[in-house]
Amino acid sequence: xxxxxAILVATPFKKRGKSSLKxxxxxxxxxxxxxxxxxxxxxxxxxxxxxxxxVRMEGDMVDALFDLAAVEVPLGFKPSTEEGILDxxxxxxxxxxxxxxxxxxxxxxxxxDSLKKLVELDAVVLxxxxxxxxxxxxxxxxxxxxxxxxxxxxxxxxxxxPMA
Numbered sequence: 828x829x830x831x832x833a834i835l836v837a838t839p840f841k842k843r844g845k846s847s848l849k850x851x852x853x854x855x856x857x858x859x860x861x862x863x864x865x866x867x868x869x870x871x872x873x874x875x876x877x878x879x880x881x882v883r884m885e886g887d888m889v890d891a892l893f894d895l896a897a898v899e900v901p902l903g904f905k906p907s908t909e910e911g912i913l914d915x916x917x918x919x920x921x922x923x924x925x926x927x928x929x930x931x932x933x934x935x936x937x938x939x940d941s942l943k944k945l946v947e948l949d950a951v952v953l954x955x956x957x958x959x960x961x962x963x964x965x966x967x968x969x970x971x972x973x974x975x976x977x978x979x980x981x982x983x984x985x986x987x988x989p990m991a
């Protein structure tokens with residue numbers, strides 16, 4: 828579980844030596860304390876982590892659902908600055924509509940809630956863009972390739988595919 832996301836999610840818990848934090852403390856730790864991204868981006872990370880079963884958010888608290896001790900935060904770790912599908916989709920919507928990043932994220936979170944959080948936030952942003960009449964063909968293709976690559980990683984971890 829040494830993915831960048833696991834490191835990002837584990838860091839605030841490890842810094843405070845707790846497996847449960849106030850959501851505001853989690854966001855503060857990554858955004859303002861470590862300066863690893865704006866609060867909206869940290870909130871989006873939390874939503875993704877919850878959708879993946881890494882954390883549970885209830886009320887104003889967030890609980891880690893994985894073994895924090897199993898995640899090693901490398902000395903001097905900084906998250907990659909590579910822009911993912913989520914950020915590209917948000918930028919696409921803001922550039923076509925004039926909406927602020929915060930407005931787009933709020934709309935995406937609302938849409939994800941209406942879908943009972945069954946769809947990942949990056950896909951929800953692409954769906955939102957498409958509903959706004961924005962061409963997302965290139966980003967959707969890139970997201971699909973990422974999904975296939977992730978599925979391929981899982982196939983090699985668990986042995987050969989039954990379809991092989």
